[in-house]
Amino acid sequence: xxxxxxxxxxxxxxxxxxxxxxxxxxxxxxxxxxxxxxxxxxxxxxxxxxxxxxxxxxxxxxxxxxxxxxxx
Numbered sequence: 001x002x003x004x005x006x007x008x009x010x011x012x013x014x015x016x017x018x019x020x021x022x023x024x025x026x027x028x029x030x031x032x033x034x035x036x037x038x039x040x041x042x043x044x045x046x047x048x049x050x051x052x053x054x055x056x057x058x059x060x061x062x063x064x065x066x067x068x069x070x071x072x
Contacts, residue, residue, distance in 0.1 A: 014062055018058040018059065021055050022055060025047075025055065028051065032048070
């Protein structure tokens with residue numbers, strides 16, 4: 001089965017999620033330098049690493065959309 005591209009509104013939703021995840025990761029990384037509790041620092045680090053993976057996944061989706069759009 002051929003893979004279909006995203007509709008415009010779907011692409012915008014993915015982009016919106018990407019922006020949100022960037023804000024989440026930035027906040028986690030920034031807060032790490034302000035936190036003295038080791039457990040909270042570890043939690044923030046875990047959040048930042050998870051957000052980084054999510055960002056990479058979302059960027060991959062957007063690059064697939066761009067490739068499909070360019071191929072058409």
